[in-house]
Amino acid sequence: MTIMDKKVVEGALKSAPESSTAHDRVYVAQLNKDKMEIAGFYMEHPLRKNVEYTNEANELTTKFVEFNGAEFFIRVSVNPDCVYLRLDDVRGSEVVKSFLFNLN
Secondary structure: OOOOOOOOOOOOOOOOOOOOOOOEEEEEEEEOOOOOEEEEEEEEOOOEEEEEEEOOOOOEEEEEEEOOOOOOOOOOOOOOOOOEEEEEEEEOOEEEEEEEEEOO
16 A cells, blocks of 8 residues: 555535445544544445346346455544554455555
8 A cells, every 4th residue: 555645624524534344444543643533433345345236037146246446535633633544454354464654
């Protein structure tokens, strides 16, 4: 994961982000200058999704799809003490990989 662009604007989110309970998800953590977590939430994984479709028998079916790449955005109300943003690639209860970004 890489940050392609970031925009910091004044204001507040209209609602808190929905926390995903999916098996494959991304944990978004705000960290202070000492890299201690001060806030976080789970979001749907942009590369791994369950997709519903109609099969040959005209029945609704679910299929797991994994993409090679995707652009996505994160909208978060940043805590004033937040210096870093960490994204954890989570499968089940296991963190597969973490990405750390400096917000300054």
